[in-house]
Every structure is written in structure tokens, then in C-alpha cells.
Amino acid sequence: MLKVGVVGMGSIFRAHLNAYKQMEEEGPAVIEACCDIRPEQMEVLKEKGVRAYTDVDEMFKQEQGKLDYIDICVPTFLHAEIAIKAMEAGFHVISEKPMARTTEQANAMIEASKRTGKQLMVAYCNRFLEAAGYVKSVIDSKELGNVRMAEFKRDDGGGDSMGWNNWFHDGELSGGVILDLHIHDVDLIRWMFGMPNAVSAAAASYITKGGYDTVSTNYFYDNNVYVHASSSWILQHNKFSSRVIRVSFDKGYIYMDRTPEHTIFVKVTEDGIVTDMTDKLTWNFYYNEIKYFCECLINGKPVERCLPEDSIDSVKIVMAEIESADKNGERIAL
Template identity: 50%
Template sequence: MLRVGLIGFGIIAKGSHMSAYRRILEENGPVIVEAICDADPSRLEGLEGYRLYTSVDEMLEKEQGKLDFVDICAPCFMHEELSVKAMKAGFHVLCEKPMARSVEECQRMINTSKQTGKLLMNGVCNRFFGAAQYIRGLVQSGELGAVRNADFSRIGFLSSKAGWVRNGKLSGGAMLDLHIHDVDMINWMFGVPKSVSAVAKSFITQDGYDSMSVNYMYEDNMFVHAYCDWVTPQNKYNTRTIAVYFEKGYVYLDRSKGREVFVKVTNDGEITDMTAQIKFDVFYREILYFADCIANGKPVSECLPEDIMNSVRIIMAEMESADKRGQVVDL
């Protein structure tokens, strides 16, 4: 049984991560939460059955030999500092997205993982999303021929009241905080693009963008487009769509709120309902995957830190392009 300590007990930890750990426990799975740390003591109120901390340093010291890994769900601007500390203290690290605020921060995390021999996995949860895995499989197998182009959209409203999210220097704005989900899928499915061109606008975030439209250019004029914003109140569908167009057909996924469409359509008109492949229990699958890597001494090959750093590198190029009003930036 692997023992985990959560660091940061806000929206994502209390909701998605704890639900996943509870399910794993109910299924007699291989992971159990034993400790929880949050700098804000009010976040820990009412918790029973866990060793509780308000200081990460104290937790890392007192939990020596008692925990196998920590799950960092603190804000983005703390990811590098906390991951480095935890690995140096001897713990494997699962850290929420985005990996960090810059390529340099990501690189320092990777260096520490190599120096300490501790596993570092950034939780880019969509790599554990069944439909996305299926689409990636189609890209790799060539079943529908080569990819012509693709389109991703992610539209909704920023519900978090946390101050750090609206400060672009701390969160990276919607580009690094929300759009990263699509950027990481684009990187994972199609690789690092040759260049990007982005237009973006700020509404509510200080020093960061809230809406963006980005083109990704690949070899042979293959292109991908992604639109994202978090300033659309009353977007009751909380839009989440992916369309990938191949030489011999296309796939269309709409996992917007209240909808579940996933179809594969071939050029001869055959339509296959793929909804059974959607499987969106991403946090559960992500945690089990990381636990398996720790237990069996395997590298985190589905989420290699160097590859996830590339997603941050793509976002940095997008920010540069948006700052220059859409100028093409090479990667």
C-alpha cells in the first residue's frame, strides 16, 4: 500500500483528488491518503483520520518514512518550490498542472528529480481521458490516414474565487491555467509544432490573457487550432470539444456539460458511436498510473516531465506571439 500526503487542500484536492482516493480505497486499491497539509488552517477544519499540517516543511520532516509520495495541489506559482523541496526530502511527487510558470522552473524540477532519483509526474489529467487516448491511438496507427487538421475548444467561466488565479504572474492566466489542457493534448497527440501564432485578450486577469485563439503549424501544412476562454458567464454547456480531421474521415468529441457525443465518421459515410470510449475518470486513472510506476520502479513514460515541459514551452511561445499581436513564433 502506498501512502500519500496531499499538499494544498483547495478546490481540486478536496473535490477531484479526494474522490479518486476514496474510490481507490473502496476498491481496496494500492493508495491511501494519510496526511494533508494546507497553509490555511480553515481548509483543514472537519478533517478526521489524517495527520494534518499547516507547514510543508514540518510535514516533510515529520513524515519521513511514513509517506511514499506527495500530491501537490497548491497553486501553480508554488509548484517548483514545493516539488523540489519534497523530492529533496525523499518523496516522489505527483504535481497538478500546469507543471510550472516557465521552462526554467520546469527544468529545475526535472534536474532535482534526476539528482534525487525521485519520480516526478505532472498531472496533465487529459492524458488519462479515454476519448483523448483513443484519438491519439488513431493518429499513431494511421487507421484514418494522416491528420489534415484539428480543432480544440474550451469555453466557460472562471469560478474560482482564489486571488492568485486572476494574477497572471502567479497563475499564467487562462493560457497557462486552462488552455494548457488542450496544449498538452496537442503536444501529446501531434508533437511540438514548428511554430505558433496567437491572438489573445485580457478582461479580468492582471498580467495575463483570458481569451485566446491559437494556430499551431506542423510539417506538410498540417495545422491545429485551439480557442479557449474563461470569461463566458452562463455558458451552460461549458464547451469542451475536439475535432480531428484525417485523410479518410474524422472524429468529433463533445464533452460539454450535459452532452456526450463521440463519433468516428469515415469518408464513405459510416458513423461509429464511440461514447463508450469517453471514460472521464481521469484523476482516478492518473493516480493509479503514478502508483503503479512507483510500486514497480517504472518511469512515468505516459507523462515524461521533459515532454510536459514542452507543453509549457509551447505556451510561452503563444504568450510571446500574443504579445506581438499574432506574430508567428518558431519553436
């Protein structure tokens, strides 16, 4: 069984924790150590005998040879620093998205992985959503013909305060909604359609200082397919979220709509036959991604999904979107 150390015990860790509870029962992995600057955040694990630290350097020093990998769930601006330290201390790393706050930091993470020989995977959980994988398979196989249009929409309600010290609403730390939330769909777009030639973005800020909290972007490709994505975290109700994928083909249509209250996933063919696939798919993407990483380590295989080299491309795209928004929607080449 793989022994895991977790750094960062905030909201995203709670999603990871549910996955680890299931994996501990099945055997792939168990949390042995944790770290957070807030001792109270670790009580739930300390009660189970997990070794707790408030200093990451001390954790890495004391846990050398005891842990197989580090799961990084800290704020974005700390991803690179902690990932590099972890790999240099001898641990494999799975790190929450986005890969890093800047492309320079992301490149430093890749260099550290190559230099130390440690595996590095960026946890873009939506790559492990079966519905997203199905959409990609239909695109690649041309089962419904060529893509005419694809739209992605992702909204959250965060309220006036989000995260430790409200770091989400500090654009310098989080990159705003574009780098933090919107990048989920940017990564799916790059995965499904490849790198766009250019982007054009409109964005606005209401509660995020030094960054944007709502964005709408067009992505340009040689094949003239229309791809658009929008995101916001300013919905009034902080417990509501919405995830939409719509893809129109020559011979059909795929539609996914997910909220906390319902999930719909249907495929419509050109002859009007509607196939409801909602109950045929699993939706536990956090479990799927962490289990995949564990299986790679257990079997001694290199990670082939969510590679850091791919992940840095998603960062490049959102940085181009931010530049475009800063320039009133100017088309920015990639």
C-alpha cells in the same frame, strides 16, 4: 498500500479526492497526511484521522519515512518550490499541471528529480482520457488516413473571482488562461502531433490582470496539417464548461463534445458510417492518472507517461503563445 500526503486543498484537490476514495477501496493508495494554510479546508480529512499541517516544511519533516509520495495541488507559482522540497525530503511527486510558472522553474524540478532519484510526474489528466487516447491511436495508425485538420476548444466560466485570493486572475501568479487552462490542449497537441515549428496567437484580457483570459492559436507543422486551439475562462455561467476535439482525416472524422450536461464522441468513416463511442469509453481521467502513478511506484517501474521532459515542452509552447499574443500575433518559432 501507498501512503499519500496532499499539499493544497482547493478546487482541484476535490477532483483528486474522488479518485482517492475509489483507490482506497481498491487498495492502491490512501491519504495519510495533508497540508493547507487554511485549516478549515482540511476538516473533511481530519475527521477521518488524516494528519493535518498548515506548514509544508513541518509536514515534510514530520512525515519523512511515513509517506510514499506527495500529491501537489497548490497554485501554479508554488509548484516548483514545493515539488523540489518534497523530492529533497525523500518523497516521490505527482504535481498538478502546468508543470511550473516558468521554464526555468520546470528545469529546476527536473534537476531535483535526477539528483534525488525520486519519480516526478506532471498530472496532465487529459492524457488519461480514453477518448484522447483513442484519437491519438487513430492518428498514429492512420486508420482514417492522414490528418487534414485538428481543432481543440476549451471554455470555462470562472466569474470575477477564482481560487484562493483570486490567484487565477493574477497573470503573474497563474500565467492566465494560456498557461492554466489552455495548456491542457497544448499538451494534447504536442502529444498527438509533436512539437510545432511555430505558433501564432491572438489573445485578450477582460478580467485577468497581467495576463490573458481568452486565446486563439494556430500551430505550424512541416506536413501542412492545420492545427488550432482556443480557450477562455470568461463564460458568464461559472458552472458551465465545454471541451471539444475535432479531427478531420482523409477518410473520416472524429468529434468529441463534452459539457456538464452531455458528452458526445463519434467516429465517421468516408462511407458515411457513424459510430457512437460515447458509452464505450470511461471518462474518469483523474482516477486513471493517479492510479497509473501508483502502479508505477508499486511495481518499481519508471513513469513513462507525462514525463517532466515532455511537460516542459508544453510550457515552452504556451510561453511562445504568450509572446506571440504580446506581439499582435507575430509567428514565434520553437
